[in-house]
Amino acid sequence: MNAERSTITFTGARVVDPASGRDEVADVIVSGDRIIAVGNGSDGLRVDAHGLVLTPGFVDLHVHLRQPGREDAETVASGTAAAAAGGYTAVCPMANTDPVTDHAGVVEQVLRLAREAGHADVYPVGAITRGLGGEELAEMGAMAAHGVRCFSDDGVPVRSARIMRRALTYARTWDAIICNHAEEPDLTEGAQMHEGVLSSVLGLGGWPREAEEVMVSRDLILAHGLGARLHVPHVSTAGTVELIRQAKARGTRVTAEAAPHHFSLTDDVVRGYDPVYKVNPPLRTKADVLAVREGLADGTIDAIATDHAPHPPEQKEQEWAQAPPGMLGLETALAITLTELVGQDDGTSPSPGAAGDRSGDGALSLSQAVAALSTNPARSRGIAGHGGPIEPGAHANLVLFDPARRWTIQAAVTQSRSRNTPYAGTQVRGKIVHTLLRGRFTCRDGEVVR
Amino acid sequence: MITHLLSIDDLTPEQITEVLDTAAGFKDVALRPIKKVPTLRGRTICNLFYEDSTRTRISFEIAEKRLSADVINFSAKGSSVSKGESLKDTALTLQAMGVDAIVIRHSASGAPQQLTGWVDAKVLNAGDGWHQHPTQALLDLYTIRERLGRLEGLRAAVVGDVVHSRVARSVVRGLVAMGVEVTVVGPPTLVPTSVETWGATVTHDLDETLPKIDVLYLLRVQSERMHRQFFPSEREYARLWGVGRDRLDKLPDDAIVLHPGPMNRGVEITADVADAPNAVIAEQVTNGIAVRMSCLYLMLGGEA
Numbered sequence: 001m002n003a004e005r006s007t008i009t010f011t012g013a014r015v016v017d018p019a020s021g022r023d024e025v026a027d028v029i030v031s032g033d034r035i036i037a038v039g040n041g042s043d044g045l046r047v048d049a050h051g052l053v054l055t056p057g058f059v060d061l062h063v064h065l066r067q068p069g070r071e072d073a074e075t076v077a078s079g080t081a082a083a084a085a086g087g088y089t090a091v092c093p094m095a096n097t098d099p100v101t102d103h104a105g106v107v108e109q110v111l112r113l114a115r116e117a118g119h120a121d122v123y124p125v126g127a128i129t130r131g132l133g134g135e136e137l138a139e140m141g142a143m144a145a146h147g148v149r150c151f152s153d154d155g156v157p158v159r160s161a162r163i164m165r166r167a168l169t170y171a172r173t174w175d176a177i178i179c180n181h182a183e184e185p186d187l188t189e190g191a192q193m194h195e196g197v198l199s200s201v202l203g204l205g206g207w208p209r210e211a212e213e214v215m216v217s218r219d220l221i222l223a224h225g226l227g228a229r230l231h232v233p234h235v236s237t238a239g240t241v242e243l244i245r246q247a248k249a250r251g252t253r254v255t256a257e258a259a260p261h262h263f264s265l266t267d268d269v270v271r272g273y274d275p276v277y278k279v280n281p282p283l284r285t286k287a288d289v290l291a292v293r294e295g296l297a298d299g300t301i302d303a304i305a306t307d308h309a310p311h312p313p314e315q316k317e318q319e320w321a322q323a324p325p326g327m328l329g330l331e332t333a334l335a336i337t338l339t340e341l342v343g344q345d346d347g348t349s350p351s352p353g354a355a356g357d358r359s360g361d362g363a364l365s366l367s368q369a370v371a372a373l374s375t376n377p378a379r380s381r382g383i384a385g386h387g388g389p390i391e392p393g394a395h396a397n398l399v400l401f402d403p404a405r406r407w408t409i410q411a412a413v414t415q416s417r418s419r420n421t422p423y424a425g426t427q428v429r430g431k432i433v434h435t436l437l438r439g440r441f442t443c444r445d446g447e448v449v450r
Numbered sequence: 451m452i453t454h455l456l457s458i459d460d461l462t463p464e465q466i467t468e469v470l471d472t473a474a475g476f477k478d479v480a481l482r483p484i485k486k487v488p489t490l491r492g493r494t495i496c497n498l499f500y501e502d503s504t505r506t507r508i509s510f511e512i513a514e515k516r517l518s519a520d521v522i523n524f525s526a527k528g529s530s531v532s533k534g535e536s537l538k539d540t541a542l543t544l545q546a547m548g549v550d551a552i553v554i555r556h557s558a559s560g561a562p563q564q565l566t567g568w569v570d571a572k573v574l575n576a577g578d579g580w581h582q583h584p585t586q587a588l589l590d591l592y593t594i595r596e597r598l599g600r601l602e603g604l605r606a607a608v609v610g611d612v613v614h615s616r617v618a619r620s621v622v623r624g625l626v627a628m629g630v631e632v633t634v635v636g637p638p639t640l641v642p643t644s645v646e647t648w649g650a651t652v653t654h655d656l657d658e659t660l661p662k663i664d665v666l667y668l669l670r671v672q673s674e675r676m677h678r679q680f681f682p683s684e685r686e687y688a689r690l691w692g693v694g695r696d697r698l699d700k701l702p703d704d705a706i707v708l709h710p711g712p713m714n715r716g717v718e719i720t721a722d723v724a725d726a727p728n729a730v731i732a733e734q735v736t737n738g739i740a741v742r743m744s745c746l747y748l749m750l751g752g753e754a
Contacts (some may be wrong), residue, residue, distance in 0.1 A: 192559075200642035203559040203581030203619060273560025317538050319558030321579065 005426055007031040009437075013054035013400060016379055018371035018387030019379075028054055029395040037392055049200070052302040053431055055370045056388035057089025057397040061179035061257050061375040062233055062305035062331065065091075068109060069098025074310040077432050079330070080119035081310070081415035084442035084449075086330040087399035087432040088379065090386045091120055091308075094154040095127040102127035102138035109145045119442050121397075123383060125150045126176060127166045132156045137167060142176045149382055152179035154233060155280075158189040158216060159185055164219060168228035177381065179231040180219050182240065182280065187211035192242040198297075202270065204320065207282045209237040215418055216240050224252040231380070234307050236281040238291030245300040249272025250313040255380040256295070257305035261327055263292045269422070275316050275323030276420050279309070282325075283336070293341060293363040295370055303377035304369075306333050306447055310418035322382035328421045332409055333400060334373065336423065342369050344404070366403070385438075396439040405431040415448055454573045456562050457582040457625040459614075466628060470592050473744035479741065480518055488753050490519035496549045498540070499576070500526040500556040503733065504605045506576050506586075510553050513742035520547070537561060540568040540569040551750055554578070559686070572749045583616040586710055588622035589741040593734050594630075594665055597706050602629035607659050608650070608689055609650060610641040610669030610718055611680070617710045618669055619671075623649050625665075632658055634690055636669075639680040657689055667708045668693060671718045686715050694720040698728075706730050 010028045015038065022038075029037040035108070065079035076093075083091045093110060095101035101110065107124050114122035125141035130136045132153045140151055151171060158164045158180050168178050189209045193199050193217070195206025215230055220243060225229035234242060235258045244256050261279060266286055269277045277283060293299040309326025315322050339345075343362035364372070378387025385395040409425040435443035443450055452465065463467070479485055483559070495514050499507055507523070514521045524540075535543075538558075545550060551572040554562050556567055559579030562709060566573050577583040595601050606625050612618040612634055625632045626649035634641055634650045645652050660666070671687060681687050688694075701707075707729040709721075715721045 108502045196642040197647050201619070202649070203579050203616060205580075273563050296607065317536070319537055319556065319564065320560045321558040345611075 008047055009042040009044060009337060009347070010047050010049040010054055010400065011042060013049035013052045016053055016055045016366055016367050016370050016389060017368050017377040017388045017390040018035055019056070020391060022229060023367055028310045028390065028398070029437050030398070030436065031439070033389060033396060035394050035396050038390060041055065044232050051402065052163060052400045052402070053178055053366065053403050054390070054400045056374045056378070056390060056400060057386060057399045057435060057437065058087045058373045059383060059386050060088050060091040060140060060306050060330065061303055061377045061381060062230070062306065063091045063093050063284065063308040064096065065093040065110070066276040066310055066312065068106065072417070073312050076122065077117035077119070078415060078417045079308065079310070080114060080117050080122065081448045082328075083120040084435050084437070085335050085415045085432060086332070087401060087435050087443070088120055088330060089397040089399070089435065089437050089442070090123060090383055091330070092125050092150065092381065094125050094152060096132060096155045100127050100131050101125070102132070104142040104146055106146060107143050108318050111146065119439070119448065121386065123381065124148060125152050125154070125179070127151065127393070128153045128158055128180070129163065134159050134163060137163070137168060140176065141173070142442045144176065145207065148176070149174060150179055150231065152181070152233070155177065157183045157185055161222065163221050165226070168223055168226050168230065172226070172228055174422045177231045179233050180215065181190055182212045182215045182219070182232055182234070184211045184214040186427060189215065193278070194271050194284045196285060198270060202269070203271070209239055209284070212281055213239040213243060213273050216243050216343040219295050220244070220247045220252055227251045227253065233305070234259045234262060235292060235295065235301055236262045236288060238288050241295035241300055242279065245295070248300060255302045256300065257303040257307060257377070258292045258296060258301045259307045260299035260329060260333050261400050262291055263296065264336050264340045265354060265422060271272070275318060275320050276327070277422050278320060278323055278325045279327050282323035289334060293361070296341070297363045297368065302372070302380050304328055304333060304337060304372045305377065311420050312417050316420050319387060326420065328414065328418060332423050332428070333418070334432060335407070335409070335428035335430045337369050337373065338403060339428045342366050343403055344429060346387045396433045396436050398436045399432060400434040401430060403430050405429065407431055445447045452532070452745070455584050455745055455749065456566070456575045457720070458584040458587045458620045459470065460584070462587050463627050466588065466624065467684060468625065468678065468743050469588055469741065469748060470595060470630065471591055472748060473740040476721070476742040476743040476747070477737070479743070486516050486518055490514070491522070492518040492522045492604055492717070493550045493750050494522065494548065495546070495551045495553060495746070496519045496522045496524055496544055498524050498544070498552050498554045500518055500554070500561070502533045503555050506555060508575055508743050509735070510576060513739050516739070517743055517746060519746070537564070538557050538568050541565050545569040545571065550696050550748065553712050574749065575744060577616055579616065580614050581619060583620045585738070585745055586617050587620035589707055589734055589738040589750045590621055590667070591624050591628060592737045592741050593708065593730050594706065598664060598704070598731070604664045605631045605633070605662060606665035606667060607633045607635050607663045608667045608669065609656060609693070611671050612627065612636055612645065612669065613642055614672070615669050621667060621697055622648050623746070626650060630665070633663070635659055640675065656697065657700065660697055661702065664702065665706050666693065666701060666705060668718045670710065670712065671714060688717055690719050692720070695721050695722050698723050698726060701728075708734060711735070
């Protein structure tokens with residue numbers, strides 16, 4: 001370990017750092033836990049990084065690590081190992097653990113497990129209400145004392161407008177963020193997939209777009225009136241993108257995230273009834289996918305967040321209606337983002353002979369993609385030391401990836417305890433090579449360091 | 451030959467015609483003193499029923515026995531399912547026991563399709579959730595063709611709760627495939643907006659539709675739907691979309707009335723309509739056996 005903490009120079013990488021606006025080939029010298037130089041020069045061990053992109057480590061605002069309670073699906077250690085393999089240096093696990101993360105004890109436990117594993121920094125999200133029950137506020141102050149700055153009952157919407165308004169108001173004590181699962185539950189009773197042409201053919205209960213948009217509208221109005229901070233998770237509809245766009249123009253303090261599956265997959269994949277494609281909110285239509293891409297491109301949607309939701313095979317290999325919603329995401333987010341959104345001519349020459357598969361539509365520049373994966377989520381949540389800037393004196397929380405490398409996603413090749421990726425067999429472009437957490441390799445040459 | 455029968459959409463119009471023609475031959479078996487043919491002797495068929503069903507299960511069982519197949523009945527209540535065994539494990543168990551075909555009824559849409567990924571046996575969907583009930587559509591097509599002499603060019607109305615009906619999904623697609631002009635009628639809360647993509651037109655006015663059709667297909671309306679506020683009361687449903695003597699009289703003289711059963715007399719259909727000479731509800735049940743024999747024969751009969 002000591003050797004890995006010594007001085008290393010990454011030579012010849014394309015450094016993409018939205019926080020400083022830097023996008024150039026440079027040598028980056030890391031010594032101990034810090035970056036000590038960016039430019040020309042070399043010191044200590046040299047690691048050839050020509051052809052690689054070096055950026056701040058990724059930050060995921062929305063993951064489920066399942067511990068405590070569902071250690072068969074994931075643990076803090078396995079989930080953060082997946083994070084390291086995916087280029088992440090910080091992740092924010094949601095509060096729907098068992099017991100619920102609605103008091104300081106679980107926050108402490110998750111933080112301790114993360115420290116022991118050492119794969120990534122973890123910033124737990126606290127519950128808004130006790131037991132995710134939607135009725136009594138959780139003791140936010142006790143959790144805030146451990147650094148919690150975002151509260152969410154994710155998975156369960158805060159149904160009561162009164163409780164939601166109280167939570168937004170009370171969280172102002174710390175200028176904390178309230179993130180409400182964007183779903184009006186009265187409109188999604190029995191919902192199994194996106195409500196549309198296909199749900200009517202497949203005979204599955206519909207999850208209408210309006211259920212998301214009604215809830216987001218309510219929350220935007222409440223947050224605006226209070227000057228409180230709202231975060232909209234997993235934006236899935238064109239209408240929600242537009243609502244957030246308008247709210248931002250009005251000055252509402254809102255941030256938003258989109259998941260890779262919502263900008264890469266449509267409800268068409270549900271045809272075979274394989275519950276690996278069941279997710280909440282559901283996969284929607286091409287028009288929604290395009291709107292989410294536009295929202296990322298114009299900054300309406302701040303962050304790409306995976307909603308990494310592990311479920312063991314026996315849970316997913318059930319009848320569609322009985323299988324739980326959720327997909328893995330941490331290890332595939334970069335590749336899906338590059339493949340779907342970033343043109344391969346964006347300074348990244350394709351590998352010779354590799355052709356015939358999908359190429360990104362150029363919705364985002366590489367720098368915008370890095371901002372959405374790292375800089376914006378770190379800033380929006382006030383996560384210090386992550387998201388750049390890449391400059392002398394900063395913590396060396398970095399990722400190096402090969403933007404042109406093509407590979408095929410395999411469900412069995414994962415750090416997660418679960419296998420429920422919707423991308424098994426998909427050819428993608430972009431592979432993580434190294435991840436560094438405060439100067440230490442958490443992933444080296446594509447292998448998680450233990 | 452048919453591999454699996456999961457949805458009426460799995461069949462081409464030519465295949466549907468083949469099923470109906472073959473069924474006509476099997477219908478005679480019921481008229482013989484010994485109602486049995488040796489066609490599927492030595493074949494094992496499992497009726498895997500995860501949902502209560504009387505008529506469909508009995509109809510399949512009679513069809514299978516008349517074809518001389520070995521029949522195993524497995525219903526969710528008296529099996530290891532109640533001890534928590536998954537559909538997949540149950541399927542793998544049946545696979546290990548070497549069944550040739552599985553007839554499955556399940557409350558979850560898509561369960562029969564999932565089953566095909568787990569077993570080598572042929573799978574016949576006997577009704578899954580709100581999705582499909584293909585043999586129901588086939589027996590309806592058979593009954594209409596037998597009564598009216600043809601399918602192509604006929605006009606039909608399918609009336610009632612389409613949203614929650616696997617019968618509607620199958621029957622509408624089957625009628626459309628065979629060249630029948632289909633109008634779907636019902637309260638907007640129970641008719642999916644995308645029904646037009648199935649090849650049918652939609653109206654909410656039953657009275658205007660009745661004089662223009664050859665086939666009136668009434669769907670079962672469950673009182674559960676009323677409790678969920680899809681319509682205000684059974685009385686109002688009956689007034690707007692139910693069929694009684696008055697509405698029966700608006701049909702052309704040779705038009706026929708079908709219902710998949712079980713009926714809610716007094717809601718979607720009155721007793722005098724159900725028992726009227728142009729109601730063919732009992733014939734549907736009779737024909738169901740021959741049509742199911744035909745499907746099983748076309749799935750299993752060609753292999754020896």
